[in-house]
Amino acid sequence: MALEMCSLNSGSNGNCYYIAGEDDAVLIDAGLSCRETEKRMKRLGLHMDKVKAIFISHEHTDHIKGVASIAKKYKLPIYITPNTYRNSGLQLDQELILSFKANIPVIVGSLSITAFPKFHDAADPHSFIVGNNNNRVGVFTDIGIVCENVIEHFQQCHAVFLEANYDDAMLDRGRYPYFLKNRIRGGQGHLSNAQALKLFRDYKSNQLKYLFLSHLSKDNNCPDLAYTTFNIEAGKTEIVVASRHEESRIYYLESPKVIPEDKFIQLQLDF
Numbered sequence: 001m002a003l004e005m006c007s008l009n010s011g012s013n014g015n016c017y018y019i020a021g022e023d024d025a026v027l028i029d030a031g032l033s034c035r036e037t038e039k040r041m042k043r044l045g046l047h048m049d050k051v052k053a054i055f056i057s058h059e060h061t062d063h064i065k066g067v068a069s070i071a072k073k074y075k076l077p078i079y080i081t082p083n084t085y086r087n088s089g090l091q092l093d094q095e096l097i098l099s100f101k102a103n104i105p106v107i108v109g110s111l112s113i114t115a116f117p118k119f120h121d122a123a124d125p126h127s128f129i130v131g132n133n134n135n136r137v138g139v140f141t142d143i144g145i146v147c148e149n150v151i152e153h154f155q156q157c158h159a160v161f162l163e164a165n166y167d168d169a170m171l172d173r174g175r176y177p178y179f180l181k182n183r184i185r186g187g188q189g190h191l192s193n194a195q196a197l198k199l200f201r202d203y204k205s206n207q208l209k210y211l212f213l214s215h216l217s218k219d220n221n222c223p224d225l226a227y228t229t230f231n232i233e234a235g236k237t238e239i240v241v242a243s244r245h246e247e248s249r250i251y252y253l254e255s256p257k258v259i260p261e262d263k264f265i266q267l268q269l270d271f
Contacts, residue, residue: 003135003253005159008032008040010141010214011244015063017161018046019130019137024109025050027070028128028139031062034069040247048074053108055100055115056080058122058142059088071096079106079113083124102126116153119144121188129153135253138162141215144188146199155203158253159210161242162200164230165190166220174220184220193221193229201233210251214242 008016014031018041025046030037038048054076057063068090071078078092079100085092105112115126120142127140127150138153138160154160171181171192183189191199200211211234213226223241231239242248 002255003130003132003137003159004250005137005210005253006044006046006250007161007212007214007242007248008037009244009247010161010212010242011216011218012062013218013244014065015141015215016066017139018051019111019139020046020050021110021132023050024052024111026108026111026113026130027051027054028130029057029063030054030066030070031064033066034073037066037070044247044250046250051076053077053079053098053106053113055106055113055128056084056088057127057139058120058125059084060122060142063142064088064090068092081124081126084122087123100126116149118142118149119147119188121183127153129156134255135159137253143191144186146191146195150199151203154199155205157205158207159212159251160208161212161214162196163191163215164193164196164213164221164226165215166217167193167222167225170222171217171220176219190215190217193226197229197233200230200237204235204237206236208237209253210238210240212240212242212248216241216244218244 005019009032015029016032017028019026071092077098078096079098081099100106100115102115102117105114110132112131114129118125118127130137135158136156138157141163143163227239227241
């Protein structure tokens with residue numbers, strides 16, 4: 001079964017990622033208003049009635065801004081850990097609040113969503129892999145360091161939304177105060193281009209079809225710089241920069257071709 005995916009927005013002004021199977025879809029984070037989420041999905045020909053759940057990575061505003069209004073309008077279940085919910089300030093109908101635990105898959109229609117913990121300055125931050133029997137898409141943003149969890153799950157993916165938040169030289173030269181620069185690069189903040197590139201170069205699998213460079217800083221990174229940096233190392237992987245201003249197009253992971261049993265037997269005999 002194929003998967004389709006897109007970024008509705010990616011950056012400190014809002015994060016929201018759409019991943020769908022044949023009949024069901026989920027949103028990973030909902031950092032855009034309900035109206036803006038609807039508008040961007042409509043431009044792509046997507047419909048909210050296909051979305052069956054929202055999964056929340058952590059409580060920062062750019063990941064939860066639209067949660068309450070979307071959940072209220074569409075009566076969607078919100079998967080969020082208790083610690084994240086307590087620290088979010090969200091007021092949701094209790095019947096819409098569902099929890100998840102690290103490394104235990106949640107089944108939503110034909111999709112399986114598995115969370116794993118990561119390093120970030122939030123109460124209980126997680127990243128996600130969304131998949132079906134054949135394909136897996138990772139959403140790995142807001143990550144302070146490349147830990148063993150990130151490496152292990154990155155290697156499993158056919159497509160990844162991977163944080164490439166800042167360029168070291170641009171951050172050094174930039175206007176941010178010293179404490180904020182240290183927060184960004186201090187192990188509980190964000191991944192640099194260099195850190196994300198090392199993960200990609202050292203651990204990408206042959207099955208990785210798409211790498212979406214995500215959560216780029218407005219002040220400390222440049223889309224062209226990030227794209228060029230990764231594309232040099234891309235090989236057969238398509239590099240896409242997820243915009244902080246607009247939705248991406250829809251990308252597809254096709255189902256692997258299955259050889260019918262009688263054909264397989266014939267191939268063995270021919271060999």
